[in-house]
Amino acid sequence: MMLDVLIVGGGPIGMAAGIEAEKKGLSYVILEKGCLVNSLYNYPTNMTFFSTSEKLEIGDVPFISHNPRPTRQEALEYYRRVQTKWNLQMKLFEGVTGIKRLEEEDAYHVHTSKATYKAHSIVIATGFFDFPNMMNVEGEELPKVKHYYDDPHLYAFSNVCVIGGANSAIDAALQTYRKGANVTLVLRENEISPRVKYWVKPDIENRIEEGSIKAYFNASVEAITENTILINTENGETVTLDNDFVLAMTGYQPDFSFLKNIGVTISDDEFKTPTHDTETYETNLSNLYLAGVVCGGMKTSTWFIENSRVHAEKVIENIYQKRMQLS
Incomplete structure (x- = not known):
């Protein structure tokens, strides 16, 4: 089956992109290598968000928390309820191992740990929490x-x-x-x-x-x-x-090797910003988009859930318009 869009990453922004695809009637799948909102699951147990609950909302689902700024546990509960409401086409614990563009098919082949998919468009919403910035000092490999x-x-x-x-x-x-x-x-x-x-x-x-x-x-x-x-x-x-x-607690960075292997170009300065259009979020590769904090490269404080939710709307709208022109 040829999908209209395949979304890599099942965090809040990936989910938001799936919701927009659902609204537009586009065929899609969300691939997440871990559990639902895996990065949030790995946040500190007692973490409280900087953002207020309403600024973390997606999919027209109200986020009610005990205090204005929700906890990690409240966020996990909230995004489970979002998934329950929208029943998004999501594959959990299925990591992407490769993405290849086939020009003759005007499509991407996406290989995972379990299957292969074909899609006209790709949205990368992988965040950055999986790759810590290393200190590169003697003893850093110790278990402590x-x-x-x-x-x-x-x-x-x-x-x-x-x-x-x-x-x-x-x-x-x-x-x-x-x-x-x-x-x-x-x-x-x-x-x-x-x-x-x-x-x-x-x-x-x-x-x-x-x-x-x-x-x-x-x-x-x-x-x-x-x-x-x-x-x-x-x-x-x-x-x-x-x-x-x-x-x-030295911070984290996107998976630059994953992006480079796909063919996304990265700036050669200290910020390592992935190439993308700042209006549509399309990369240097046709029909391959970025969404969420991955857009910032090493500037990981630029984007977060609160201000990158809009990426999902803009990306899916651009994909939808392209699909309509071809139909």
């Missing part, structure tokens, strides 16, 4: 080094070093501290990121000022051992600290 933070109880009464100064790092530092961990925060910058949630930023600044959480600014990690971590401080000294866990 984690690029994903889950539940603070694991770190109770341990020596924990948190790397980073943005939201995920600050949340991890505060939550593990409040479970009894001895927390050290290491930041490359000279201050807590101004993007940290405004109701959290005073908390971490006060904990640092009173000495409850030790912070090294303008610093970096030199090496990690089984029982210690070595930190290069801003005055050029190396400090060795007792350490049980390292939470490297």
